[in-house]
Amino acid sequence: AQKITQTQPGMFVQEKEAVTLDCTYDTSDPSYGLFWYKQPSSGEMIFLIYQGSYDQQNATEGRYSLNFQKARKSANLVISASQLGDSAMYFCAMVDWGKLIFGQGTELSVKP
Amino acid sequence: GAGVSQTPSNKVTEKGKYVELRCDPISGHTALYWYRQSLGQGPEFLIYFQGTGAADDSGLPNDRFFAVRPEGSVSTLKIQRTERGDSAVYLCASSLIPPGGEVNEQFFGPGTRLTVL
Numbered sequence: 162a163q164k165i166t167q168t169q170p171g172m173f174v175q176e177k178e179a180v181t182l183d184c185t186y187d188t189s190d191p192s193y194g195l196f197w198y199k200q201p202s203s204g205e206m207i208f209l210i211y212q213g214s215y216d217q218q219n220a221t222e223g224r225y226s227l228n229f230q231k232a233r234k235s236a237n238l239v240i241s242a243s244q245l246g247d248s249a250m251y252f253c254a255m256v257d258w259g260k261l262i263f264g265q266g267t268e269l270s271v272k273p
Numbered sequence: 274g275a276g277v278s279q280t281p282s283n284k285v286t287e288k289g290k291y292v293e294l295r296c297d298p299i300s301g302h303t304a305l306y307w308y309r310q311s312l313g314q315g316p317e318f319l320i321y322f323q324g325t326g327a328a329d330d331s332g333l334p335n336d337r338f339f340a341v342r343p344e345g346s347v348s349t350l351k352i353q354r355t356e357r358g359d360s361a362v363y364l365c366a367s368s369l370i371p372p373g374g375e376v377n378e379q380f381f382g383p384g385t386r387l388t389v390l
Contacts, residue, residue, distance in 0.1 A: 165315075196378070198381075203383070204362060204383055204384050204386075205381055205382070205383045205384070206316070206364065206366070206381035207381075208378055208379070208380070211378065252315050252316070254315075258329065259304065259306075259321055259328065259329065260306065260318040260321055260329060260332070261306075261308075261316070261318065261379060262318070263315030263316050263317070264315055265314060265315050266314075266315050
């Protein structure tokens with residue numbers, strides 16, 4: 162069965178600095194997809210970035226990039242130039258026959 | 274340009290009561306999903322629909338939980354004989370790309386916070 166592990170319950174970063182949020186996964190499927198979602202205190206899940214297992218390059222979306230290391234089964238999210246509005250919960254997820262399997266999440270706090 | 278909407282935003286009920294939670298997906302989205310998020314946890318899958326039929330209901334915790342999507346659009350999650358352990362935020366999501374494909378971006382609603390006293 163698919164499993165997502167996020168080992169950092171909480172992270173702090175100084176405004177304008179970069180931060181990496183860790184995610185490791187476990188699957189026996191040769192083809193899979195990985196997502197990162199942001200959940201602010203308002204509660205809504207916001208899609209950030211997607212990485213397919215066969216994608217040749219690491220995914221990037223604006224200030225978000227995914228450090229995808231297939232052999233290590235890791236898909237870490239990198240946020241560059243952190244902003245105060247980046248303070249939120251961040252969830253890594255894997256798609257499993259349509260449904261998403263989420264990790265426990267990492268709470269990011271950006272300090273001014 | 275409406276996103277996924279959920280009603281009510283908050284529901285407080287007493288143990289043993291019946292509740293219904295509603296989800297309006299993005300227009301045209303064929304797939305609809307329900308998740309449950311307990312405090313401090315990631316969302317957990319409950320059920321998803323392709324059109325009107327439940328394609329996967331493996332996440333429903335027991336037979337007190339039931340969901341319908343009679344016309345392939347709006348969905349209702351129904352919980353009978355509520356228990357205190359049912360207290361959580363219930364999230365609904367929809368997607369355009371049919372499940373089974375690798376890319377499956379799901380758009381989430383704001384959730385319904387259910388509190389069972």
